[in-house]
Amino acid sequence: MTTTRIRRCGEAALLLDCADLAEAVALAGRVEHLRPEAVDVVAAARTVLVTARDASAVPALRRRVENLLAQGPPRHPAQDPGEVAQDVAQEVAQAAVREVVLDVRYDGPDLAAVADLVGVSTEALVRRHTSITWRAAFGGFAPGFFYLVDERELEGSAGVRSDGGGGAGVGSAGGDGDAIEGGGGSSGGVAEPLPSVPRLGSPRPRVPAGSVGLADRFCAVYPGASPGGWRLVGTTDAVLWDSDRPDPALLAPGDRVRFRAAGPRDPTR
Protein backbone atom coordinates (compact mmCIF):
# COMPACT_ATOMS: atom_id res chain seq x y z
CA MET A 1 0.00 0.00 0.00
CA THR A 2 1.15 3.47 -0.71
CA THR A 3 -0.10 7.01 -0.49
CA THR A 4 1.94 8.09 -3.48
CA ARG A 5 0.22 9.61 -6.47
CA ILE A 6 1.85 9.95 -9.88
CA ARG A 7 1.36 13.29 -11.58
CA ARG A 8 2.33 14.26 -15.10
CA CYS A 9 4.97 16.98 -15.34
CA GLY A 10 5.34 17.97 -18.97
CA GLU A 11 6.52 15.78 -21.83
CA ALA A 12 9.32 13.99 -20.05
CA ALA A 13 8.80 13.95 -16.28
CA LEU A 14 6.62 12.56 -13.51
CA LEU A 15 6.01 14.11 -10.11
CA LEU A 16 5.41 11.62 -7.32
CA ASP A 17 3.24 13.10 -4.62
CA CYS A 18 4.04 11.72 -1.16
CA ALA A 19 2.42 11.98 2.27
CA ASP A 20 5.38 13.62 3.94
CA LEU A 21 9.12 14.22 3.91
CA ALA A 22 9.96 10.77 5.25
CA GLU A 23 8.05 9.05 2.47
CA ALA A 24 9.53 11.35 -0.19
CA VAL A 25 13.11 10.76 0.93
CA ALA A 26 12.61 7.01 1.21
CA LEU A 27 10.95 6.86 -2.19
CA ALA A 28 13.66 8.97 -3.83
CA GLY A 29 16.25 6.51 -2.55
CA ARG A 30 14.41 3.68 -4.29
CA VAL A 31 13.74 5.61 -7.49
CA GLU A 32 17.49 6.24 -7.72
CA HIS A 33 17.79 2.57 -8.58
CA LEU A 34 15.71 3.16 -11.71
CA ARG A 35 18.60 5.00 -13.30
CA PRO A 36 19.56 5.32 -16.12
CA GLU A 37 15.91 5.40 -17.23
CA ALA A 38 15.36 7.91 -14.43
CA VAL A 39 17.66 10.71 -15.55
CA ASP A 40 17.05 13.06 -12.64
CA VAL A 41 15.56 12.21 -9.26
CA VAL A 42 14.72 15.26 -7.16
CA ALA A 43 13.35 14.72 -3.69
CA ALA A 44 11.66 17.64 -1.97
CA ALA A 45 9.51 18.19 1.09
CA ARG A 46 6.60 16.06 -0.13
CA THR A 47 7.41 15.05 -3.68
CA VAL A 48 9.89 13.25 -5.88
CA LEU A 49 10.42 14.50 -9.43
CA VAL A 50 11.61 11.88 -11.89
CA THR A 51 12.68 12.87 -15.37
CA ALA A 52 13.08 10.64 -18.41
CA ARG A 53 15.43 11.12 -21.32
CA ASP A 54 12.56 12.26 -23.54
CA ALA A 55 8.83 11.89 -24.04
CA SER A 56 9.14 8.47 -25.65
CA ALA A 57 10.83 7.08 -22.53
CA VAL A 58 8.06 8.19 -20.14
CA PRO A 59 5.67 5.21 -20.48
CA ALA A 60 8.41 2.70 -19.61
CA LEU A 61 9.61 4.83 -16.71
CA ARG A 62 6.06 5.16 -15.47
CA ARG A 63 5.63 1.38 -15.48
CA ARG A 64 8.83 0.93 -13.51
CA VAL A 65 7.70 3.51 -10.95
CA GLU A 66 4.29 1.84 -10.68
CA ASN A 67 5.95 -1.52 -10.10
CA LEU A 68 8.14 -0.02 -7.44
CA LEU A 69 5.17 1.57 -5.69
CA ALA A 70 3.26 -1.71 -5.87
CA GLN A 71 6.03 -3.35 -3.84
CA GLY A 72 4.92 -1.27 -0.89
CA PRO A 73 6.78 1.21 1.24
CA PRO A 74 10.43 0.67 2.09
CA ARG A 75 11.60 -0.06 5.63
CA HIS A 76 8.53 -2.13 6.22
CA PRO A 77 9.04 -4.11 9.42
CA ALA A 78 9.55 -7.79 8.72
CA GLN A 79 6.27 -9.60 9.23
CA ASP A 80 7.24 -13.06 8.14
CA PRO A 81 10.43 -14.93 7.34
CA GLY A 82 9.97 -14.28 3.63
CA GLU A 83 10.62 -10.63 4.21
CA VAL A 84 13.77 -11.13 6.20
CA ALA A 85 15.97 -11.20 3.12
CA GLN A 86 14.63 -7.85 2.05
CA ASP A 87 15.22 -6.52 5.54
CA VAL A 88 18.80 -7.69 5.49
CA ALA A 89 19.32 -5.93 2.21
CA GLN A 90 18.04 -2.76 3.80
CA GLU A 91 20.40 -3.22 6.74
CA VAL A 92 23.28 -3.42 4.29
CA ALA A 93 22.06 -0.32 2.55
CA GLN A 94 21.83 1.44 5.90
CA ALA A 95 25.37 0.45 6.79
CA ALA A 96 26.58 1.97 3.53
CA VAL A 97 25.28 5.40 4.47
CA ARG A 98 28.15 7.83 4.65
CA GLU A 99 28.68 9.93 7.70
CA VAL A 100 30.20 13.37 7.23
CA VAL A 101 31.43 15.50 10.14
CA LEU A 102 31.52 19.26 9.69
CA ASP A 103 33.54 21.45 12.07
CA VAL A 104 31.62 24.60 12.86
CA ARG A 105 32.51 27.85 14.60
CA TYR A 106 29.29 28.84 16.28
CA ASP A 107 29.66 32.54 15.55
CA GLY A 108 26.58 33.17 13.39
CA PRO A 109 24.79 36.53 13.64
CA ASP A 110 21.50 34.81 14.56
CA LEU A 111 22.90 32.39 17.16
CA ALA A 112 21.57 34.31 20.18
CA ALA A 113 18.21 34.98 18.53
CA VAL A 114 17.75 31.29 17.70
CA ALA A 115 18.74 30.29 21.25
CA ASP A 116 16.11 32.74 22.58
CA LEU A 117 13.56 31.27 20.22
CA VAL A 118 14.34 27.76 21.43
CA GLY A 119 14.41 29.03 25.02
CA VAL A 120 17.92 27.86 25.89
CA SER A 121 21.37 29.38 26.30
CA THR A 122 23.61 29.64 23.25
CA GLU A 123 25.84 26.95 24.78
CA ALA A 124 22.88 24.61 25.10
CA LEU A 125 21.79 25.39 21.55
CA VAL A 126 25.25 24.48 20.29
CA ARG A 127 25.17 21.24 22.32
CA ARG A 128 21.84 20.37 20.84
CA HIS A 129 22.84 21.22 17.28
CA THR A 130 26.00 19.11 17.56
CA SER A 131 24.26 16.13 19.17
CA ILE A 132 21.56 15.75 16.53
CA THR A 133 22.23 13.30 13.72
CA TRP A 134 21.25 15.17 10.57
CA ARG A 135 20.40 13.55 7.28
CA ALA A 136 20.89 15.09 3.81
CA ALA A 137 17.26 14.88 2.72
CA PHE A 138 17.41 16.70 -0.60
CA GLY A 139 19.29 19.36 -2.55
CA GLY A 140 17.92 22.18 -4.61
CA PHE A 141 18.69 25.80 -3.79
CA ALA A 142 22.15 25.82 -5.36
CA PRO A 143 24.78 23.24 -6.35
CA GLY A 144 25.86 21.45 -3.18
CA PHE A 145 23.12 23.00 -1.02
CA PHE A 146 21.41 20.29 1.01
CA TYR A 147 18.37 20.42 3.20
CA LEU A 148 19.45 18.54 6.31
CA VAL A 149 16.79 17.16 8.59
CA ASP A 150 16.89 15.52 12.02
CA GLU A 151 17.24 11.84 11.20
CA ARG A 152 14.38 10.95 13.53
CA GLU A 153 11.99 12.88 11.35
CA LEU A 154 12.66 10.51 8.48
CA GLU A 155 11.66 7.61 10.69
CA GLY A 156 8.40 9.18 11.74
CA SER A 157 5.76 7.80 9.44
CA ALA A 158 7.62 5.04 7.67
CA GLY A 159 7.06 2.46 10.35
CA VAL A 160 9.31 0.94 12.96
CA ARG A 161 12.97 0.79 12.15
CA SER A 162 14.94 -2.21 13.27
CA ASP A 163 18.45 -0.99 12.77
CA GLY A 164 19.70 -1.77 16.25
CA GLY A 165 18.91 1.53 17.91
CA GLY A 166 21.96 3.34 16.55
CA GLY A 167 19.56 5.90 15.14
CA ALA A 168 19.61 9.39 16.43
CA GLY A 169 21.92 9.10 19.38
CA VAL A 170 25.67 9.05 19.44
CA GLY A 171 27.18 7.98 16.14
CA SER A 172 27.84 4.28 16.28
CA ALA A 173 29.27 3.81 12.83
CA GLY A 174 32.83 4.11 14.07
CA GLY A 175 35.45 6.12 12.23
CA ASP A 176 34.82 9.82 12.43
CA GLY A 177 31.77 9.28 14.55
CA ASP A 178 33.86 8.27 17.55
CA ALA A 179 35.25 11.74 17.93
CA ILE A 180 31.88 13.27 18.53
CA GLU A 181 30.85 14.35 21.95
CA GLY A 182 27.33 13.11 22.37
CA GLY A 183 25.00 15.69 23.83
CA GLY A 184 27.45 16.86 26.46
CA GLY A 185 26.48 13.95 28.63
CA SER A 186 23.48 15.81 29.96
CA SER A 187 20.76 14.05 28.03
CA GLY A 188 21.82 10.47 28.25
CA GLY A 189 23.05 10.46 24.66
CA VAL A 190 19.69 11.27 23.12
CA ALA A 191 19.51 14.78 21.69
CA GLU A 192 16.38 16.81 22.05
CA PRO A 193 15.06 17.85 18.64
CA LEU A 194 15.10 21.49 17.59
CA PRO A 195 11.82 23.31 17.10
CA SER A 196 10.88 24.76 13.73
CA VAL A 197 12.77 28.02 13.09
CA PRO A 198 11.12 30.78 11.04
CA ARG A 199 13.04 32.34 8.16
CA LEU A 200 14.17 35.96 8.41
CA GLY A 201 11.44 38.46 7.57
CA SER A 202 13.69 39.83 4.86
CA PRO A 203 16.47 37.74 3.32
CA ARG A 204 20.08 38.90 3.58
CA PRO A 205 21.41 40.07 0.23
CA ARG A 206 24.61 38.16 0.81
CA VAL A 207 25.21 35.15 3.00
CA PRO A 208 28.90 34.12 3.09
CA ALA A 209 29.95 30.69 1.86
CA GLY A 210 30.14 28.13 4.65
CA SER A 211 27.37 29.73 6.70
CA VAL A 212 25.38 27.21 8.71
CA GLY A 213 21.71 28.16 8.80
CA LEU A 214 18.42 26.99 10.21
CA ALA A 215 14.99 27.46 8.65
CA ASP A 216 11.75 25.63 9.25
CA ARG A 217 12.89 22.23 10.50
CA PHE A 218 15.92 22.13 8.24
CA CYS A 219 19.57 22.93 8.66
CA ALA A 220 21.84 23.76 5.74
CA VAL A 221 25.29 25.00 4.82
CA TYR A 222 25.55 27.62 2.09
CA PRO A 223 28.04 26.26 -0.51
CA GLY A 224 28.75 29.70 -1.97
CA ALA A 225 27.92 33.29 -1.22
CA SER A 226 24.30 33.97 -2.14
CA PRO A 227 21.23 35.80 -0.91
CA GLY A 228 19.47 33.87 1.81
CA GLY A 229 16.81 34.06 4.49
CA TRP A 230 17.97 31.30 6.80
CA ARG A 231 18.98 32.10 10.39
CA LEU A 232 22.75 31.79 10.61
CA VAL A 233 24.24 30.10 13.65
CA GLY A 234 27.78 29.37 12.55
CA THR A 235 30.45 28.97 9.91
CA THR A 236 32.35 26.00 8.54
CA ASP A 237 35.52 25.92 6.46
CA ALA A 238 34.35 22.73 4.76
CA VAL A 239 34.02 23.21 1.00
CA LEU A 240 30.51 22.04 0.15
CA TRP A 241 30.97 22.44 -3.59
CA ASP A 242 34.08 22.39 -5.77
CA SER A 243 33.65 21.85 -9.50
CA ASP A 244 37.26 20.67 -9.75
CA ARG A 245 36.75 17.71 -7.42
CA PRO A 246 35.77 14.34 -8.93
CA ASP A 247 32.68 14.57 -6.71
CA PRO A 248 32.01 18.30 -6.64
CA ALA A 249 29.36 18.02 -3.93
CA LEU A 250 30.66 17.21 -0.45
CA LEU A 251 27.27 15.80 0.50
CA ALA A 252 24.95 13.43 -1.31
CA PRO A 253 21.30 12.61 -0.67
CA GLY A 254 21.00 10.24 2.27
CA ASP A 255 24.31 11.16 3.93
CA ARG A 256 24.40 11.42 7.72
CA VAL A 257 25.80 14.75 8.80
CA ARG A 258 27.07 15.74 12.22
CA PHE A 259 28.30 19.12 13.32
CA ARG A 260 31.25 19.44 15.67
CA ALA A 261 31.91 22.64 17.62
CA ALA A 262 35.31 23.87 16.52
CA GLY A 263 35.58 26.75 18.94
CA PRO A 264 37.07 29.98 17.69
CA ARG A 265 39.17 30.01 14.56
CA ASP A 266 41.55 27.08 14.32
CA PRO A 267 45.06 28.56 14.88
CA THR A 268 46.63 25.97 12.57
CA ARG A 269 44.73 27.30 9.57
Added chain:
Amino acid sequence: MSLMILRAGPSALVQDLGRPGHASLGVTASGAADRAAAALALRCLGTHPGAAVLELLLGGFVLMTDAPAVVAVTGARGLVVVTTPSGSRRTAATGEVLRLDAGSTLEIGRPDAGVRTYLGVRGGIEVPRVLGSRSRDTLSGLGPPPVVAGDVLAVGDSVVAPWADHWHAAGGAPRGGIGPRVGMGSDGRGRGPAPVVLEVIPGPRDDLFPPGAWQVLAETGHVSGHADRVGVRIDPARPVPRLGGGEIPSEGMVRGAVQIPADGSPVVFGPDHPVTGGYPVIGVLTSRSSDALSQLLPGAPVSFRRVSE
Protein backbone atom coordinates in the same frame (compact mmCIF):
# COMPACT_ATOMS: atom_id res chain seq x y z
CA MET B 1 42.19 25.76 -35.06
CA SER B 2 40.82 28.50 -32.90
CA LEU B 3 38.35 31.35 -33.02
CA MET B 4 39.31 34.77 -31.69
CA ILE B 5 36.40 36.78 -30.36
CA LEU B 6 36.65 40.41 -31.45
CA ARG B 7 33.24 41.49 -30.11
CA ALA B 8 30.98 39.42 -27.88
CA GLY B 9 27.74 41.43 -27.87
CA PRO B 10 25.43 41.53 -24.83
CA SER B 11 25.86 37.84 -24.02
CA ALA B 12 27.81 35.04 -25.65
CA LEU B 13 27.58 31.71 -23.85
CA VAL B 14 28.96 28.29 -24.64
CA GLN B 15 26.08 25.79 -24.60
CA ASP B 16 25.48 22.16 -25.40
CA LEU B 17 22.76 19.68 -24.50
CA GLY B 18 23.26 20.54 -20.83
CA ARG B 19 24.06 18.49 -17.75
CA PRO B 20 20.96 16.49 -16.82
CA GLY B 21 21.38 13.83 -14.15
CA HIS B 22 22.76 16.02 -11.35
CA ALA B 23 19.59 17.69 -10.09
CA SER B 24 19.75 15.72 -6.83
CA LEU B 25 22.94 17.68 -6.07
CA GLY B 26 21.19 20.98 -6.79
CA VAL B 27 22.57 21.26 -10.34
CA THR B 28 20.02 22.12 -13.02
CA ALA B 29 20.09 20.78 -16.58
CA SER B 30 20.96 24.06 -18.35
CA GLY B 31 21.90 23.73 -22.05
CA ALA B 32 20.90 25.70 -25.14
CA ALA B 33 17.77 27.81 -24.67
CA ASP B 34 16.55 27.11 -28.23
CA ARG B 35 17.54 23.48 -28.47
CA ALA B 36 16.17 22.97 -31.94
CA ALA B 37 18.25 25.83 -33.32
CA ALA B 38 21.41 24.62 -31.59
CA ALA B 39 20.84 21.05 -32.79
CA LEU B 40 20.25 22.27 -36.34
CA ALA B 41 23.57 24.13 -36.38
CA LEU B 42 25.44 20.99 -35.33
CA ARG B 43 23.55 18.69 -37.66
CA CYS B 44 24.20 20.66 -40.82
CA LEU B 45 27.87 20.84 -39.86
CA GLY B 46 28.13 17.06 -39.46
CA THR B 47 29.19 17.65 -35.88
CA HIS B 48 28.31 15.47 -32.90
CA PRO B 49 24.95 16.50 -31.39
CA GLY B 50 26.57 16.67 -27.95
CA ALA B 51 29.16 19.23 -29.07
CA ALA B 52 29.05 22.85 -27.93
CA VAL B 53 27.91 25.95 -29.83
CA LEU B 54 27.80 29.64 -28.97
CA GLU B 55 24.47 31.10 -27.88
CA LEU B 56 24.46 34.80 -28.77
CA LEU B 57 21.91 37.21 -27.35
CA LEU B 58 20.91 40.02 -29.72
CA GLY B 59 23.92 39.63 -32.02
CA GLY B 60 26.62 42.28 -31.96
CA PHE B 61 29.20 39.52 -32.33
CA VAL B 62 32.41 39.37 -34.38
CA LEU B 63 35.04 36.66 -34.54
CA MET B 64 38.15 35.89 -36.57
CA THR B 65 39.39 32.42 -37.42
CA ASP B 66 43.07 31.48 -37.66
CA ALA B 67 42.47 28.54 -40.01
CA PRO B 68 39.86 27.50 -42.59
CA ALA B 69 36.61 26.80 -40.75
CA VAL B 70 33.07 25.75 -41.54
CA VAL B 71 30.38 27.44 -39.48
CA ALA B 72 26.59 27.62 -39.35
CA VAL B 73 24.37 30.34 -37.95
CA THR B 74 20.89 29.35 -36.80
CA GLY B 75 18.14 30.59 -34.50
CA ALA B 76 17.20 34.25 -34.55
CA ARG B 77 17.10 35.67 -38.08
CA GLY B 78 19.44 38.44 -39.03
CA LEU B 79 22.29 39.63 -41.17
CA VAL B 80 25.57 37.75 -41.21
CA VAL B 81 28.67 39.22 -42.85
CA VAL B 82 31.85 37.40 -43.83
CA THR B 83 34.96 39.43 -44.61
CA THR B 84 38.01 37.75 -46.10
CA PRO B 85 41.58 38.76 -45.20
CA SER B 86 41.78 40.59 -48.53
CA GLY B 87 38.83 42.71 -47.46
CA SER B 88 36.08 41.34 -49.69
CA ARG B 89 32.71 41.27 -47.92
CA ARG B 90 29.95 38.78 -48.44
CA THR B 91 26.58 39.05 -46.80
CA ALA B 92 24.68 35.97 -45.73
CA ALA B 93 21.79 35.21 -43.41
CA THR B 94 20.82 33.03 -40.54
CA GLY B 95 20.35 29.47 -41.73
CA GLU B 96 23.42 29.05 -43.89
CA VAL B 97 26.55 26.96 -43.73
CA LEU B 98 29.53 29.19 -44.40
CA ARG B 99 33.12 28.41 -45.26
CA LEU B 100 35.62 30.76 -43.71
CA ASP B 101 39.19 31.12 -44.98
CA ALA B 102 41.99 31.56 -42.50
CA GLY B 103 41.98 35.14 -41.30
CA SER B 104 38.33 35.76 -42.18
CA THR B 105 36.00 37.57 -39.85
CA LEU B 106 32.38 36.64 -39.24
CA GLU B 107 29.94 39.25 -38.00
CA ILE B 108 26.50 38.48 -36.64
CA GLY B 109 24.24 41.50 -36.52
CA ARG B 110 21.29 42.33 -34.32
CA PRO B 111 18.46 39.96 -35.25
CA ASP B 112 15.33 41.07 -37.12
CA ALA B 113 13.32 38.25 -35.55
CA GLY B 114 14.13 36.23 -32.48
CA VAL B 115 16.76 37.09 -29.88
CA ARG B 116 19.14 34.11 -29.66
CA THR B 117 21.47 33.19 -32.50
CA TYR B 118 23.45 29.95 -32.47
CA LEU B 119 26.88 29.80 -33.96
CA GLY B 120 28.15 26.30 -34.61
CA VAL B 121 31.58 25.40 -35.92
CA ARG B 122 32.40 22.07 -37.54
CA GLY B 123 34.08 19.99 -34.82
CA GLY B 124 32.44 21.84 -31.96
CA ILE B 125 33.68 24.47 -29.55
CA GLU B 126 36.21 22.92 -27.24
CA VAL B 127 36.21 24.12 -23.64
CA PRO B 128 36.64 22.06 -20.47
CA ARG B 129 33.56 20.18 -19.33
CA VAL B 130 32.07 20.57 -15.87
CA LEU B 131 30.04 17.55 -14.76
CA GLY B 132 30.10 16.25 -18.30
CA SER B 133 28.82 19.40 -19.97
CA ARG B 134 30.19 22.53 -21.63
CA SER B 135 27.08 24.53 -20.86
CA ARG B 136 27.16 27.79 -18.96
CA ASP B 137 24.62 27.72 -16.14
CA THR B 138 23.87 31.38 -15.49
CA LEU B 139 22.06 30.76 -12.22
CA SER B 140 24.81 28.90 -10.39
CA GLY B 141 27.80 30.07 -12.43
CA LEU B 142 28.80 26.53 -13.42
CA GLY B 143 30.50 25.79 -16.70
CA PRO B 144 32.59 27.98 -19.00
CA PRO B 145 32.51 31.69 -18.19
CA PRO B 146 30.67 34.00 -20.59
CA VAL B 147 32.71 34.65 -23.72
CA VAL B 148 34.18 38.15 -23.93
CA ALA B 149 36.16 40.08 -26.53
CA GLY B 150 39.73 38.85 -26.65
CA ASP B 151 38.86 35.25 -25.78
CA VAL B 152 40.29 32.55 -28.01
CA LEU B 153 38.11 29.46 -28.31
CA ALA B 154 39.56 26.16 -29.45
CA VAL B 155 37.71 24.08 -32.04
CA GLY B 156 37.33 20.38 -31.36
CA ASP B 157 37.15 17.33 -33.60
CA SER B 158 33.67 15.96 -32.75
CA VAL B 159 32.92 15.26 -36.39
CA VAL B 160 30.42 12.52 -37.22
CA ALA B 161 29.34 13.16 -40.80
CA PRO B 162 30.04 15.27 -43.88
CA TRP B 163 28.92 18.82 -43.61
CA ALA B 164 26.05 20.08 -45.74
CA ASP B 165 27.90 22.01 -48.40
CA HIS B 166 25.84 24.87 -49.82
CA TRP B 167 23.10 24.15 -47.30
CA HIS B 168 20.84 27.00 -46.41
CA ALA B 169 17.37 27.18 -44.98
CA ALA B 170 15.16 27.08 -48.10
CA GLY B 171 14.10 30.55 -49.13
CA GLY B 172 15.02 31.88 -45.72
CA ALA B 173 11.65 30.69 -44.46
CA PRO B 174 11.34 31.47 -40.76
CA ARG B 175 11.01 28.57 -38.43
CA GLY B 176 7.65 28.57 -36.66
CA GLY B 177 7.50 30.38 -33.38
CA ILE B 178 10.24 32.92 -33.94
CA GLY B 179 9.36 36.44 -33.05
CA PRO B 180 6.07 38.25 -33.24
CA ARG B 181 4.67 38.06 -36.74
CA VAL B 182 2.43 40.73 -38.05
CA GLY B 183 -0.87 39.19 -39.01
CA MET B 184 -4.59 39.42 -38.91
CA GLY B 185 -6.53 38.79 -35.74
CA SER B 186 -8.98 35.94 -35.68
CA ASP B 187 -11.79 38.39 -36.34
CA GLY B 188 -10.05 39.58 -39.49
CA ARG B 189 -9.75 43.11 -38.17
CA GLY B 190 -6.56 43.12 -36.19
CA ARG B 191 -3.32 44.44 -37.61
CA GLY B 192 -1.12 43.98 -34.59
CA PRO B 193 1.32 41.16 -34.22
CA ALA B 194 -0.32 37.78 -33.77
CA PRO B 195 0.56 36.20 -30.44
CA VAL B 196 2.94 33.29 -30.33
CA VAL B 197 0.89 30.36 -29.04
CA LEU B 198 2.67 28.39 -26.32
CA GLU B 199 1.44 24.84 -25.87
CA VAL B 200 0.98 23.72 -22.27
CA ILE B 201 0.60 20.17 -20.98
CA PRO B 202 -1.55 20.42 -17.83
CA GLY B 203 -0.05 19.38 -14.51
CA PRO B 204 1.38 18.63 -12.09
CA ARG B 205 -0.69 21.11 -10.01
CA ASP B 206 -3.54 21.99 -12.36
CA ASP B 207 -5.93 20.78 -9.67
CA LEU B 208 -5.02 23.87 -7.62
CA PHE B 209 -6.60 26.14 -10.24
CA PRO B 210 -10.19 26.89 -11.24
CA PRO B 211 -11.17 26.15 -14.87
CA GLY B 212 -11.18 29.91 -15.44
CA ALA B 213 -7.39 29.93 -15.09
CA TRP B 214 -7.06 28.29 -18.50
CA GLN B 215 -9.31 30.93 -20.06
CA VAL B 216 -7.08 33.68 -18.70
CA LEU B 217 -3.97 31.90 -19.97
CA ALA B 218 -5.58 31.61 -23.42
CA GLU B 219 -5.94 35.40 -23.62
CA THR B 220 -3.07 37.39 -25.07
CA GLY B 221 -0.42 38.39 -22.55
CA HIS B 222 3.05 39.78 -23.10
CA VAL B 223 6.61 38.78 -22.35
CA SER B 224 7.75 41.04 -19.51
CA GLY B 225 11.14 42.65 -19.03
CA HIS B 226 12.01 39.86 -16.62
CA ALA B 227 13.11 37.36 -19.21
CA ASP B 228 16.36 35.44 -19.13
CA ARG B 229 17.68 31.89 -19.15
CA VAL B 230 16.42 31.30 -15.61
CA GLY B 231 12.83 32.18 -16.37
CA VAL B 232 10.46 34.39 -18.31
CA ARG B 233 7.71 36.30 -16.55
CA ILE B 234 4.57 36.88 -18.57
CA ASP B 235 2.38 39.93 -18.01
CA PRO B 236 -1.03 38.28 -18.35
CA ALA B 237 -4.22 39.86 -19.71
CA ARG B 238 -5.62 39.39 -16.20
CA PRO B 239 -4.11 37.76 -13.12
CA VAL B 240 -4.39 33.99 -13.34
CA PRO B 241 -6.68 32.84 -10.51
CA ARG B 242 -5.75 30.07 -8.10
CA LEU B 243 -7.95 28.02 -5.81
CA GLY B 244 -5.79 28.47 -2.73
CA GLY B 245 -3.77 31.52 -1.84
CA GLY B 246 -0.76 29.94 -0.22
CA GLU B 247 2.53 28.64 -1.45
CA ILE B 248 3.13 24.94 -1.67
CA PRO B 249 6.21 23.17 -0.32
CA SER B 250 9.07 23.46 -2.80
CA GLU B 251 9.17 20.66 -5.32
CA GLY B 252 11.31 19.55 -8.22
CA MET B 253 10.74 21.44 -11.44
CA VAL B 254 11.46 21.09 -15.14
CA ARG B 255 12.24 23.49 -17.97
CA GLY B 256 9.02 24.95 -19.36
CA ALA B 257 7.12 24.74 -16.06
CA VAL B 258 4.47 27.48 -15.87
CA GLN B 259 4.47 28.63 -12.25
CA ILE B 260 1.68 30.86 -11.00
CA PRO B 261 2.79 33.01 -8.04
CA ALA B 262 0.26 34.74 -5.82
CA ASP B 263 0.17 37.85 -8.04
CA GLY B 264 -1.19 35.75 -10.92
CA SER B 265 1.63 36.55 -13.38
CA PRO B 266 2.98 33.31 -14.87
CA VAL B 267 6.69 32.58 -14.65
CA VAL B 268 7.96 30.05 -17.17
CA PHE B 269 11.15 28.24 -16.19
CA GLY B 270 14.04 28.38 -18.65
CA PRO B 271 17.07 26.09 -19.05
CA ASP B 272 18.84 27.54 -15.98
CA HIS B 273 15.80 27.27 -13.71
CA PRO B 274 16.24 26.44 -10.04
CA VAL B 275 15.99 22.71 -9.35
CA THR B 276 12.97 23.32 -7.12
CA GLY B 277 10.26 25.95 -6.95
CA GLY B 278 7.62 26.93 -4.44
CA TYR B 279 4.64 28.05 -6.53
CA PRO B 280 2.04 25.76 -8.05
CA VAL B 281 2.72 24.74 -11.65
CA ILE B 282 -0.46 24.65 -13.72
CA GLY B 283 1.28 23.08 -16.69
CA VAL B 284 4.53 22.59 -18.57
CA LEU B 285 5.35 23.89 -22.05
CA THR B 286 6.14 21.39 -24.76
CA SER B 287 9.83 21.48 -25.61
CA ARG B 288 8.98 23.13 -28.92
CA SER B 289 7.14 25.92 -27.14
CA SER B 290 10.01 26.28 -24.63
CA ASP B 291 12.33 26.83 -27.58
CA ALA B 292 9.92 29.35 -29.11
CA LEU B 293 9.60 31.31 -25.87
CA SER B 294 13.38 31.62 -25.59
CA GLN B 295 13.33 33.60 -28.85
CA LEU B 296 10.87 36.29 -27.74
CA LEU B 297 11.68 39.88 -26.85
CA PRO B 298 10.03 41.65 -23.92
CA GLY B 299 6.72 43.00 -25.16
CA ALA B 300 6.07 40.12 -27.54
CA PRO B 301 2.44 38.95 -27.39
CA VAL B 302 1.90 35.37 -26.26
CA SER B 303 -0.98 33.13 -25.32
CA PHE B 304 -1.05 29.70 -23.73
CA ARG B 305 -2.95 26.82 -25.27
CA ARG B 306 -3.82 23.79 -23.23
CA VAL B 307 -2.93 20.55 -25.01
CA SER B 308 -3.65 17.03 -23.89
CA GLU B 309 -0.20 15.81 -24.82
